[in-house]
Amino acid sequence: QSVLTQPPSASGTPGQRVTISCSGSSSNIGSNSVSWYQQLPGTAPKLLIYRNNQRPSGVPDRFSGSKSGTSASLAISGLQSEDEADYYCAAWDDSLNGWVFGGGTKLTVL
């Protein structure tokens, strides 16, 4: 059971907007920055969002992040077939004194 809770799956059609949630607690998301990672099939994870809502250079602005209280969200607009991947949220946890990941959400583009 992961400390951060994500839905196991999400789906959408090309062009749609999809949102993936990440629920935590006051010791992790509530008091620390959230980052998001994309893992395409058979590849290593890649940083998608840092500091809750910042995109590294090279990440399309179709990807956006937000945080409110003890929850965070990743939104993907203008969904494309190449967005089909696993997505993970992560944050530092003050109680565990370590980093925690969400269980991951498998995004399917229908």
Added chain:
Amino acid sequence: QVQVVESGGGVVQPGGSLRLSCAASGFTFSSYGMHWVRQAPGKGLEWVAFIRYDASNKYYADSVKGRFTISRDNSKNTLYLQMNSLRAEDAAVYYCVRDGGYSYGRAKDYWGQGTLVTVSS
């Protein structure tokens, strides 16, 4: 360009030991904290350990505390993970990951391709 390349994975018996290495290039290794993150087959990501840029602090997941040791050699631009008393549940792809620092909210900004550890008798 930033590169981190893991090595040292392989097959080990339960109770055995293995040392992973990660060769870093394309950035000032001695200025960055580094992580090990693992992924069991078909499962999600699990953070394993972190070491500060100067090795002054180390942090471990509860699942590996007392069995794994993270270390680094800044003169060789290399990160290590010594894994002892290995268990079946330690079988995973192990990723070497750079910590982006406070400007990145401590996000993990560069990942290696991973090295596979199999624990089997």
